Amino acid sequence: MMTAETDIQQTAVASEEVEVTLPEQAQQAVPDGVIVIRRTTFNYIFIAAVFLVVGMVIGAYGAFKVERANRSWLSDALREALEGQAGTIVSGQQAEQTDPDARVEVSVDDDPAHGPADAPVVMIEFSDFNCPYCGRFARETLPLLRENYEGRIRFVYRDYPILGDSSLQAAVAAECADDQGAFWGFHDLLFENQGGFNQEMFIGFAEQLELNVEQFTACQNDAITRDEVIADYTEAERLRVGGTPTFFINGRRVVGAQPYAVFQDAIAEELVSAAEAQSSVAP
Numbered sequence: 001m002m003t004a005e006t007d008i009q010q011t012a013v014a015s016e017e018v019e020v021t022l023p024e025q026a027q028q029a030v031p032d033g034v035i036v037i038r039r040t041t042f043n044y045i046f047i048a049a050v051f052l053v054v055g056m057v058i059g060a061y062g063a064f065k066v067e068r069a070n071r072s073w074l075s076d077a078l079r080e081a082l083e084g085q086a087g088t089i090v091s092g093q094q095a096e097q098t099d100p101d102a103r104v105e106v107s108v109d110d111d112p113a114h115g116p117a118d119a120p121v122v123m124i125e126f127s128d129f130n131c132p133y134c135g136r137f138a139r140e141t142l143p144l145l146r147e148n149y150e151g152r153i154r155f156v157y158r159d160y161p162i163l164g165d166s167s168l169q170a171a172v173a174a175e176c177a178d179d180q181g182a183f184w185g186f187h188d189l190l191f192e193n194q195g196g197f198n199q200e201m202f203i204g205f206a207e208q209l210e211l212n213v214e215q216f217t218a219c220q221n222d223a224i225t226r227d228e229v230i231a232d233y234t235e236a237e238r239l240r241v242g243g244t245p246t247f248f249i250n251g252r253r254v255v256g257a258q259p260y261a262v263f264q265d266a267i268a269e270e271l272v273s274a275a276e277a278q279s280s281v282a283p
Contacts, residue, residue, distance in 0.1 A: 111159075112183040126232070130163040141257065153267060160244055173202040186205055
């Protein structure tokens, strides 16, 4: 005799049997080679993917904030330094001669240099790593000068970052490469890859040159490095450098990425003058 209670119990048992046997039946219905993912597994995968994407976004935003803060720090420091030295810059500008052939005293500071310290010709460039004309000079003319005047010319690079925050960042990064003896390699990489400078690119260059990356990044946040760039900038302002690149060949100004022949003629004149001066003091 079946009572209502018995009916309920039997229904419950039947329901349990359905819950157990349905997955087996479903598995038998799946064709070979088809992968079935349970809903709970899919949920776990989906949640993990969401957390991964969110983490990447947060990380990227954090890196962006750090880089933006560094750019602001550099820009503010440069502006404050220039305001503090405005009187010195103006007086230097007023004292400068207007004769384009005049020689002016230009310090080599302790900036990166190529060539012997006692070379008869010293060529100082004020440059910006974002400047396309500076890039053309670095890629096309500078290698020829190095090759053809080896041992007779000392080339000095000084920063004049006038084309935005990324120019400042690139100048600082190059200074930090110089601290590890790799300025010219870093210099070449910057000019070969102009446009879109960022911290990721600088780190990539540092790794490519096998620099100590931890030391490199610490240097980028060092006030001493900032002051090196500011010193170059203020010197360029004192000399009334109107754009980049600007060169001083034994104190004589040459403006722009001129053809190789222009530099060749200027250097030849200086070599002749140096030879004459030396012969005049010879016993």
